[in-house]
Amino acid sequence: MSHGSPTTVLFGIPFNLSNVLMITVACVIVFLIAFLCSRNLQMKPTGAQNFLEWVLDFVKGIINSNMDWKTGARFHLLALTLIMYIFVSNMLGLPFAFSVNGELWWKSPTADPLLTLTLASLVVGLTHYYGVKLKGGKEYITGYSKPLKFLTPINIIEEFANTLTLGLRLFGNIYAGEVLLGLIAGLGISHIITGVLAFPLMMAWQGYSIFVGSIQAFIFTMLTMVYMSHKVNKSH
């Protein structure tokens, strides 16, 4: 558990190469899934196309539960990318962890607070952008003093709190899952008896982690759209 990270400095910017690797892997997998599922598109969908359309419809459902589709259509791609990227990222850390020279290389990119906070910041930043773009600057500013004037500071704090909770919730869930996976794995290889015990435990926890990973991807996307709808919906 006390793995180090393969850090390096490039152009004066510190990089965690494991994160870079895993982000790349996650992006490539997401792209491959989407790419392979959208070959040979047909009006009458079959197999893979059905799957991707189901994902699209699922994401559309998330957006529709927060805002009307006229406003929400522009966030479809964002939400789709978010949910697929986060889901794949969450799954990456499940089958194994991979470390070289005590440096952890293979893990979920979402098990790093920096990366989840980056995603959260991106999302919250976008909510502000679209808030200004769709409602105009004036209404965006006055939105902070609603529903009551004296709530303004709380509203402002809420923005930062939202970012923090959005990022850390994802990180916490995935990181905890990986830590426990690591512990069980350690238990498994420590002795033959504990190894026998650890096997079903491992399976159970991996299954649970799949569940948690899916739920977290869903929650992240859902909350993104909730925050987005707070900013872009009128009459709030």
Added chain:
Amino acid sequence: MLSEGLVVAAAAGITWGDALYQLVAFLVLMLLLKKFAWGPLVNVMKQREEHVASEIDKAEKARKEAEELLAQHQQMVKEARQESQKFIEQAKLQGETQKEEIISAARQEAERLKESARLEIQQERENAVKALREQVASLSVLIASKVIEKELDEKDQEALIQEYIKKAGEE
């Protein structure tokens, strides 16, 4: 364990290069998805929506046409039925009159036959009576001649006369 990990991370400093890298990677992923997966798929889905809508419209139109045709056909069947009914009525009427005609003709014919048969019978009877009368006459003549031819003696004559008288008295 968590704190240990965080300490290690903190010791390395915040690797904000990852954050930048992830931002860029995420945006690139989004663009790629838009170009290769999301865009075409949404297009296809929209096309399908339009296709389905147009198909529904077409089906609706076809249904209406079918209904109109059905109504037309029903009308035609009704008319045909009425016409055939009319024909049947006519034929019946015609048959009736024909029947009357045939029957009356037959009756007349029968009457005529009966009449002629009656005339013929009468004719025959008259003929028979005439022939009989002639025969009776000739027979009387024959008998008379035979009686006359026979020689009458006194006694016989007497007896004959007595017989005639007796008969005449009885009558």
